[in-house]
Amino acid sequence: MSGLVVIGASYAGVQAAISAREAGYAEPIRIVSDEDMLPYQRPPLSKAYLLDGVAEDKLIIRGDKYFADKKIDLVLGEKAIRIDRTGKRVELQNKPALAFDRLVIATGSRARQLPSAAGLQNIFYLRSLADALALKAQLSTAAELVVIGGGFIGLEVAASAAKLGKKVTVIESTRRLIERALSPVLSEFLRDIHKNHNVTIRFSETVTGMTQNGAKAEIHCANGDKLNADLVLVGIGGIPNAEMAADAGISVQNGIMVDAFGVSDHSEVLAAGDCTSHFNALVKRNIRLESVQHAQDQAKSAGSAIAGKQVVYDAIPRFWSDQYDAKLQMVGLSEGHDAHAIRGSIADNKFSVFLFRDGKLVAIDSVNRPGDQLIGRRLIAGGAMLSPAQASDDSFDLKGLAGTLAPE
Numbered sequence: 133m134s135g136l137v138v139i140g141a142s143y144a145g146v147q148a149a150i151s152a153r154e155a156g157y158a159e160p161i162r163i164v165s166d167e168d169m170l171p172y173q174r175p176p177l178s179k180a181y182l183l184d185g186v187a188e189d190k191l192i193i194r195g196d197k198y199f200a201d202k203k204i205d206l207v208l209g210e211k212a213i214r215i216d217r218t219g220k221r222v223e224l225q226n227k228p229a230l231a232f233d234r235l236v237i238a239t240g241s242r243a244r245q246l247p248s249a250a251g252l253q254n255i256f257y258l259r260s261l262a263d264a265l266a267l268k269a270q271l272s273t274a275a276e277l278v279v280i281g282g283g284f285i286g287l288e289v290a291a292s293a294a295k296l297g298k299k300v301t302v303i304e305s306t307r308r309l310i311e312r313a314l315s316p317v318l319s320e321f322l323r324d325i326h327k328n329h330n331v332t333i334r335f336s337e338t339v340t341g342m343t344q345n346g347a348k349a350e351i352h353c354a355n356g357d358k359l360n361a362d363l364v365l366v367g368i369g370g371i372p373n374a375e376m377a378a379d380a381g382i383s384v385q386n387g388i389m390v391d392a393f394g395v396s397d398h399s400e401v402l403a404a405g406d407c408t409s410h411f412n413a414l415v416k417r418n419i420r421l422e423s424v425q426h427a428q429d430q431a432k433s434a435g436s437a438i439a440g441k442q443v444v445y446d447a448i449p450r451f452w453s454d455q456y457d458a459k460l461q462m463v464g465l466s467e468g469h470d471a472h473a474i475r476g477s478i479a480d481n482k483f484s485v486f487l488f489r490d491g492k493l494v495a496i497d498s499v500n501r502p503g504d505q506l507i508g509r510r511l512i513a514g515g516a517m518l519s520p521a522q523a524s525d526d527s528f529d530l531k532g533l534a535g536t537l538a539p540e
C-alpha cells in the first residue's frame with residue numbers, strides 16, 4: 133500500500149488529508165502522529181482550558197467516525213523518524229515503514245528551550261495537551277508564577293493565572309510586548325490590561341541563569357535581581373520541526389520551503405503549517421507563520437494539489453488571542469508600517485489600529501471589533517485606497533469601500 137502519508141495529525145496534517153479526499157484523491161491516506169490521541173485544538177490550552185472553561189473531550193477536532201468515513205487511517209502514538217525520499221518510505225519508531233507516492237510533512241513547531249532551565253523542577257513549556265495537563269495541575273497549587281517571554285502564549289498563560297488569583301510576573305527582553313507582530317498601540321494596550329490585573333511586566337530584562345531553591349525556582353536577572361517562583365512558564369518562541377525534512381535533502385530555511393501550493397523542492401513531498409516557510413506577497417519575502425488559519429489554509433492548497441487541483445495559497449495572514457475581556461484579532465502583516473490610525477475607543481476596549489506602509493493599508497489589529505477584521509481582510513487583499521483619516525473616522529463607510537473591490 134502506498135498513496136498519501138501525512139506526518140503530523142494537527143490542523144495542517146488533518147486538513148491536508150481532508151482536502152485531498154474532498155478534491156477527489158482516491159488512494160489510501162495515512163496520518164502518523166507521535167501524540168497518542170485524536171487531533172485536538174491547541175489555542176484553548178493557554179486560555180479556557182487552564183480556567184476549566186473547556187473539557188478535554190471538547191478539544192477534539194474530529195472523532196474516529198469522521199476519519200473512518202473519509203477512509204483516512206490514523207497511526208497514533210507513533211513517531212516518524214526518517215524520510216527515505218528516493219525509496220519513498222517513512223520510517224517509524226516502532227512499526228514497519230510506510231510507503232508513499234506523496235508525502236505531506238505537517239510536523240508543526242516545538243517550544244524553544246531555555247538552557248538555564250534544564251534539569252530544574254517546575255519549569256513548563258506549553259505546546260501540547262500533555263504540557264497543558266501538567267501545567268494546570270501545578271498551577272492549582274502554585275501561588276507565584278514567573279513567565280519568561282512576553283509573547284502570545286506567555287501572556288495568555290499570565291492572564292489565565294492572574295484570573296485564578298496567582299501572583300504573576302512576566303520577564304520580557306525587549307522594550308514592548310510582541311514587538312515583531314503587533315503595533316505599538318496594541319503593545320501598550322496589552323501592557324495596561326495586564327497591569328490592571330496586577331501582573332508585573334519587567335521590560336528590557338534578561339534571564340542570566342536559574343537555580344533550584346528548595347521547591348522553588350530562582351530566576352537570576354541581568355540587573356542582579358533574583359525572583360522566586362513556584363512555577364515558571366517559558367514562552368520564548370517556536371522552532372519548526374523541519375530537521376527530518378532537511379536530513380532527507382529537502383530545502384529548509386527557517387522551515388520547509390514550499391511554493392504557493394505547499395510543494396517543496398521535491399514534487400512528491402509537500403508540507404503545511406508551522407513547519408513551513410513560504411513567500412508572502414505582502415512583505416515580499418519568505419516567512420514562517422504560527423497560526424491555525426495559516427496551517428489550515430496552506431494545507432487546503434497542499435491537499436488539493438495532491439488530488440491534481442491547483443488552489444493558490446495567498447490568504448492574508450490572520451491570528452487571534454484572548455486575554456481577560458479582550459478579544460484580539462490581527463489581519464495582515466504590520467512589519468515596516470509607517471503610519472497608523474485608530475478607529476473606535478481604546479478607553480472602551482473596542483478599537484482597531486489600521487496600519488499603513490507607503491500609503492497602503494497592510495494590517496489591522498483589533499480589540500473587540502470583529503467587524504473591522506472581516507472588512508479589513510477584503511480591504512487589504514483588494515489593495516483598497518484608504519487614508520488614515522478615513523480609517524479613523526467611524527462614520528466613513530468601510531463596508532461600502534470593500535464592496536467596490538474585487539472579491540477575495
Ligand SMILES: Cc1cc2nc3c(=O)[nH]c(=O)nc-3n(C[C@H](O)[C@H](O)[C@H](O)COP(=O)(O)OP(=O)(O)OC[C@H]3O[C@@H](n4cnc5c(N)ncnc54)[C@H](O)[C@@H]3O)c2cc1C
Pocket residue numbers: 139140141142143144145164165166167174175176177178210211212213238239240241258259260285373376404405406407421422423424425427450451452453454
Ligand atoms: C498554547 C497555544 C496557544 C495557541 N493559541 C493560538 C491562537 O489563539 N490563535 C492561533 O491562530 N494560533 C494559536 N496557536 C498556534 C496554533 O496552535 C499553531 O499554529 C497550529 O497548531 C499549527 O498547526 P500545525 O498542524 O502546523 O502544527 P502542530 O499543531 O504543532 O502539530 C504538529 C503535530 O505533528 C506531530 N509531530 C511532530 N513531529 C512528528 C513526527 N516526527 N512524527 C509524528 N508526529 C509528529 C506533533 O506532535 C503535533 O501533534 C497556539 C499554540 C499553542 C501551543
